[in-house]
Amino acid sequence: MMRLDHLPNQRDNEHVVLFLRRHWFALLTIATAFVLLVGAPLAAGFYFQETILDWLAHPVIGPLFTILASIYFLSIWLFAFLEFTDYYLDTWIITNERIINIEQEGLFNRTASELDLAAVQDTTAEIRGILQTIFTYGQVYVQTAGEKGRFHFKNIDNPEHVKELVTRLVEEDKRRISMLGAGSHGKIKSVIK
């Protein structure tokens, strides 16, 4: 279990600034699919109530129908839970020193990566389409100097704000590192003297 006050490989003076998951619209999509998949057969069952009751009363069709219905509803429940887990485990953690990107793809694929804020070269926020504009969610791309150095914050809430925050934190981190460098440089100089 991950604790936000005790991150993996946490450094001295490092603290979490922002913890991100996908926008709640992703949850709404899962909930809508769940309600439709459960509601449609229930509504059909209510409409064809007499037929269903006849089927249930039949000594052979009744148990077969009950088993099929049970398998169907249990599968929908499991599917919703799997989708929710995928949403829940996709996280981005921004600290004052680095960005941690944890992505769950299905049940068997998981990617965890991190990058130092000082290595960030460019940050882009992107809001596309009518839904993203109305609900203020979108993408943030964090670009580094490396070849594979691109982090993608998918469908997060308020990407403009996140972009500004990351830019500010990058500047602060670079300033901190240059001050540390200047400090250590000074120390070496004093040793040489």
Next chain:
Amino acid sequence: MFELPNIDLPLYVFLVVFGAYMVFYVLYSLFNIYHLVRYGVYGFGLYLIVTVFTGGTILLVAGSTFLLLEYNWMLPISLENATEFYNEDLFPAL
């Protein structure tokens, strides 16, 4: 003329299929819960999610069991009589 052999199958064969599905369901659920607990962020929400899922599963399985207990599972289904189920009794309301 070709004639189908008359095979009698007990109704509980369907229960075996349901049992196999339940084994798959339980294994998949446990694996998913393990993922949540192992990689999820510590907090009340995590326990709530696992409790809601487990509660929902228990309700669904209990409801299914309650309905399935009503039937006589030793009833044999013969291939000869299978065509009896495929008639207008299947859709009486139509």
